[in-house]
Amino acid sequence: MKKTLYILSLFTSLVLFATSCQKDNYPYPNAQVFGAIRDSISGGLIETDLNSGSQIGVYEQGYATPVIRNWVVKQNGEYRNNLVYSNTYNFVFQSCNFFPYSLNGVEIKAGENPIDFQVIPYIRLKNVSITYDAAANKINATFSIEGGKPTVKVAKVSLYAFTDIYVGELVKKTLTATATALPTQTLAGADQTILPATVYSLSIDLTQVANAAVFAIHRNYYFRVGAMGIQTGVGTIRTNYAPYVVIPL
Amino acid sequence: MKKQKIFLIIAVITLLSACNKVLDLQPIDRVPASQLFTDIRGLKTVLATLYNKCPIEDYNYVPNSTMNMTGSGADRGGGWSLDAHTDNMVIVSHGGDAVAPTNDGYWDYTGIRYINGFFDNIKALKGNILDDASYNRLWSEAHWIRAYTYYALVSRYGGVPIIKKSLTIGGDNSQLYVPRSTEKETWDFVLAECDSAIMYLPQTVNATEGSLRATVWAAYALKSRAALHAASIAKYWNNAPLTGPAVDAKLVGGMTMTDANAYYQQCIDASKAIIDNSGKALYMPNPANPTAAATNLQALFETPAVADVEILYKKGYVDGVSTQAQGHQIDFYGYPSQLQQASAFMFGRMGPTLDLVNLYENYTDNGIGAPGVLVTRTDGNENTYLPTPNNLSLTTPYKYYNSQYDIFAGKDARLFAWIMLPGSAFKGITLNCQGGLIKPDGSKIMYTISGSGVGLDGLTYYPLGTTNAIGFSCFSQMGTDLSANGSSTGFVIKKFLQEKTTPTASRYSGSTNDYIVFRMAEIYLNYAEAAIESGQGDAALAKTYLNAIRKRAAHTDQIPATIANIAKERQVELAFEQRHYWDLIRKREFHTLFSSSRRKSLVPVMDLRVNPPKYIFVRVNNYYDEAANGVTWNPNSYYRSIPGTASNLLIQNPGF
Numbered sequence: 008m009k010k011t012l013y014i015l016s017l018f019t020s021l022v023l024f025a026t027s028c029q030k031d032n033y034p035y036p037n038a039q040v041f042g043a044i045r046d047s048i049s050g051g052l053i054e055t056d057l058n059s060g061s062q063i064g065v066y067e068q069g070y071a072t073p074v075i076r077n078w079v080v081k082q083n084g085e086y087r088n089n090l091v092y093s094n095t096y097n098f099v100f101q102s103c104n105f106f107p108y109s110l111n112g113v114e115i116k117a118g119e120n121p122i123d124f125q126v127i128p129y130i131r132l133k134n135v136s137i138t139y140d141a142a143a144n145k146i147n148a149t150f151s152i153e154g155g156k157p158t159v160k161v162a163k164v165s166l167y168a169f170t171d172i173y174v175g176e177l178v179k180k181t182l183t184a185t186a187t188a189l190p191t192q193t194l195a196g197a198d199q200t201i202l203p204a205t206v207y208s209l210s211i212d213l214t215q216v217a218n219a220a221v222f223a224i225h226r227n228y229y230f231r232v233g234a235m236g237i238q239t240g241v242g243t244i245r246t247n248y249a250p251y252v253v254i255p256l
Numbered sequence: 257m258k259k260q261k262i263f264l265i266i267a268v269i270t271l272l273s274a275c276n277k278v279l280d281l282q283p284i285d286r287v288p289a290s291q292l293f294t295d296i297r298g299l300k301t302v303l304a305t306l307y308n309k310c311p312i313e314d315y316n317y318v319p320n321s322t323m324n325m326t327g328s329g330a331d332r333g334g335g336w337s338l339d340a341h342t343d344n345m346v347i348v349s350h351g352g353d354a355v356a357p358t359n360d361g362y363w364d365y366t367g368i369r370y371i372n373g374f375f376d377n378i379k380a381l382k383g384n385i386l387d388d389a390s391y392n393r394l395w396s397e398a399h400w401i402r403a404y405t406y407y408a409l410v411s412r413y414g415g416v417p418i419i420k421k422s423l424t425i426g427g428d429n430s431q432l433y434v435p436r437s438t439e440k441e442t443w444d445f446v447l448a449e450c451d452s453a454i455m456y457l458p459q460t461v462n463a464t465e466g467s468l469r470a471t472v473w474a475a476y477a478l479k480s481r482a483a484l485h486a487a488s489i490a491k492y493w494n495n496a497p498l499t500g501p502a503v504d505a506k507l508v509g510g511m512t513m514t515d516a517n518a519y520y521q522q523c524i525d526a527s528k529a530i531i532d533n534s535g536k537a538l539y540m541p542n543p544a545n546p547t548a549a550a551t552n553l554q555a556l557f558e559t560p561a562v563a564d565v566e567i568l569y570k571k572g573y574v575d576g577v578s579t580q581a582q583g584h585q586i587d588f589y590g591y592p593s594q595l596q597q598a599s600a601f602m603f604g605r606m607g608p609t610l611d612l613v614n615l616y617e618n619y620t621d622n623g624i625g626a627p628g629v630l631v632t633r634t635d636g637n638e639n640t641y642l643p644t645p646n647n648l649s650l651t652t653p654y655k656y657y658n659s660q661y662d663i664f665a666g667k668d669a670r671l672f673a674w675i676m677l678p679g680s681a682f683k684g685i686t687l688n689c690q691g692g693l694i695k696p697d698g699s700k701i702m703y704t705i706s707g708s709g710v711g712l713d714g715l716t717y718y719p720l721g722t723t724n725a726i727g728f729s730c731f732s733q734m735g736t737d738l739s740a741n742g743s744s745t746g747f748v749i750k751k752f753l754q755e756k757t758t759p760t761a762s763r764y765s766g767s768t769n770d771y772i773v774f775r776m777a778e779i780y781l782n783y784a785e786a787a788i789e790s791g792q793g794d795a796a797l798a799k800t801y802l803n804a805i806r807k808r809a810a811h812t813d814q815i816p817a818t819i820a821n822i823a824k825e826r827q828v829e830l831a832f833e834q835r836h837y838w839d840l841i842r843k844r845e846f847h848t849l850f851s852s853s854r855r856k857s858l859v860p861v862m863d864l865r866v867n868p869p870k871y872i873f874v875r876v877n878n879y880y881d882e883a884a885n886g887v888t889w890n891p892n893s894y895y896r897s898i899p900g901t902a903s904n905l906l907i908q909n910p911g912f
Contacts, residue, residue, distance in 0.1 A: 059888065059890050072902065072905065074901075074902065075908075101499050101500060101910070102498070102499065102891070102892065102910070102911060107499060169885075176851055176852065177851065177852050177886075177888050178852060178885060178886075179852045179885075179886065180643075180885075181641065181643070181853075181854055181877060181886070183639070183640055183641070215640070216640060216642070216647075216648075216649045216652060217640045217641060217642050217643070217647070219647075219649075220642050220643050220644075220647030221643060223647065239494070239497075240497075241497075241499065242497050242498050242499030242500070242503070242910070243496065243497065243498060243499075243891040243892065243911075
């Protein structure tokens with residue numbers, strides 16, 4: 008009797024297990040979208056911050072009140088989203104480190120959809136060199152900059168340091184300036200005008216006690232130079248970067 | 257058969273009469289409006305509810321949670337004070353009080369419906385149980401509360417739906433979908449509501465009719481604060497401009513310099529009305545010396561009743577031990593951990609930062625108001641902040657001190673009045689904020705109770721100065737979350753705390769000291785800022801008011817009324833009074849101040865390399881900010897996200 012009861016209950020639970028859960032009637036995301044945000048002039052990737060950097064604002068069409076979804080952009084300017092429903096989409100870029108840009112009515116088909124966005128960065132960093140001067144125990148960076156449009160000015164140029172690749176304005180070590188080594192230069196007045204001939208020189212004096220503490224452990228450190236533009240009428244402006252450089256210290 | 261028929265009839269009758277009109281039943285657990293509003297006392301009960309719903313950011317405001325967090329089980333969730341979201345203070349918490357916007361979810365359209373209903377009800381009673389004077393006063397009072405409510409909304413969200421009358425369901429329900437007004441319209445509404453409040457509010461209140469009800473000066477004060485906020489946004493919007501549909505529709509921003517100057521003028525007029533006509537003034541404006549000034553200024557917040565001359569509006573409390581869901585817990589949360597009671601946690605975690613302490617002047621009184629520098633080194637380099645005290649170099653020429661207290665000699669009286677300094681006395685203890693030890697061989701032990709060192713004098717010394725588990729108030733077990741009682745900055749808050757008395761022994765609701773909502777010092781500073789920012793008003797008066805506040809802190813010189821000096825004075829005078837957060841918001845300074853930035857701490861370290869051992873003071877990045885790789889303010893955080901846009905169909909703010 009007991010045995011029958013066990014068998015019966017096992018049988019019942021098996022039946023319930025097999026029949027209780029049904030897949031819902033929604034289709035699975037069937038499209039993958041990937042690509043990069045590129046400089047429309049040079050074709051290069053537009054580097055950003057991973058967190059609070061450039062974002063892709065996405066509106067899926069076909070709803071009465073489309074709600075924005077934000078897709079994250081990798082810090083080198085590439086992106087990938089493998090869970091997208093095939094549909095028509097509008098893409099909006101605001102509060103990034105390039106001029107506001109939108110692309111409407113983009114048809115995303117099932118499967119892979121490579122899409123590059125061609126935009127105009129606020130600032131391009133050129134001729135970047137970041138090196139370690141062992142004799143002086145300094146990290147030295149030199150570069151020049153170019154405005155994406157003639158109206159763009161520059162507010163600040165910085166040399167950032169951190170212990171991984173996400174180095175930037177929002178992920179950085181606190182660096183201390185000395186009389187001969189400025190990690191950051193805030194510009195004012197006429198200095199805000201962008202001149203292609205100007206070469207910015209920034210450096211980190213590793214002999215300074217607080218800086219020495221930051222780089223106390225022997226390992227790889229990541230350095231990146233960035234420039235913050237000034238431009239009216241575009242909302243929040245974020246920092247433009249050159250690719251990072253790894254220096255073992 | 258006949259019998260059966262009778263039964264059937266009875267059954268049918270019973271069936272038909274069984275159901276009352278259930279939807280028409282009056283609930284028996286609440287008082288209906290018709291009954292409540294037959295008596296002035298009922299009316300006052302409702303008024304008290306409205307006051308309670310007034311979004312005052314007081315002791316019971318938890319920025320990460322809600323307004324009015326009271327009750328016997330009301331754990332703060334790790335936070336009190338908007339100042340902990342700024343460079344004024346770091347709270348060691350398990351709930352997170354990082355530099356971030358308020359997360360209080362304040363969207364009190366229920367409260368607005370209460371207020372609008374109140375207007376309807378008193379209108380119905382006018383000429384009945386309410387004479388004209390009583391009606392007018394209640395009418396103005398409700399306008400004051402509605403002004404305060406919309407002020408809290410517009411400062412969080414920008415333009416919001418303005419609802420001036422009770423909405424009713426039925427018929428065309430599209431009228432329920434009230435769209436957002438522009439930010440400018442909403443600020444104008446707040447200021448107009450203040451004007452309505454000003455019309456009939458009394459100049460003074462007395463105990464019989466309720467001593468904590470709003471006066472006309474409370475209305476002017478709210479107008480002064482709100483107008484300055486609106487003016488600053490109009491002027492400084494371009495420091496952190498935003499884009500998107502909400503900006504296009506001017507639901508946020510969209511104000512011009514003309515608007516800014518008009519708002520500054522409204523601030524000037526409202527402030528001047530208080531200064532000239534209220535009879536209110538600074539409490540103890542002419543102290544004999546800095547020590548007397550410190551005593552006066554501590555008393556202003558410890559026992560606000562003595563300082564009525566300065567107070568324009570305050571919120572009171574009754575003891576939460578005897579009356580449920582009342583009282584507050586500033587003392588039990590604020591007392592240094594050396595005063596902690598058995599089984600209590602969350603003690604003494606409110607640490608004023610070195611950034612704030614740095615700002616206080618000393619008494620050289622040289623006419624420029626430069627901050628008084630704490631001398632930690634003999635080479636004059638006071639701009640170096642180490643990641644941790646372990647990074648200190650043994651060759652750095654630190655200055656030696658005999659006690660933890662001496663370094664602060666000669667600083668502003670307000671520092672002593674409102675911030676508990678290492679080595680100072682409080683309720684029978686001497687505040688111990690030692691954070692580490694340098695042994696004679698140069699090895700270091702920092703931020704831990706473990707370990708010890710033998711000095712050159714043969715005595716044993718400890719990193720936190722003691723092995724007694726409640727013998728220190730700072731730098732204990734940092735990073736270990738719940739058990740980390742104590743401050744992480746080297747300082748402990750003192751403003752508001754009861755030193756002479758000890759509140760009832762209840763963790764959550766034993767404190768009853770009043771919270772000062774508006775006081776004259778703020779009004780003076782509002783006037784000064786509005787006048788100098790706009791070039792309107794009287795610049796000489798601005799300087800007079802600015803220096804009156806400094807004189808009350810025993811300064812003897814007159815510093816110029818510059819925008820920077822006024823901002824600094826606001827930060828040091830109104831510290832921990834929830835103003836600094838909104839100052840950084842309205843002047844759009846948060847995102848430049850906090851970009852992977854670290855707030856600062858001052859760590860007293862005992863150096864055993866000298867005999868007898870002496871203290872050195874190490875400037876370091878705050879432990880928690882350093883551990884988080886700095887704190888950042890995102891520019892879209894100047895406005896909060898509008899709740900429920902999918903159903904209320906409101907246009908969302910930028911970045912959400």
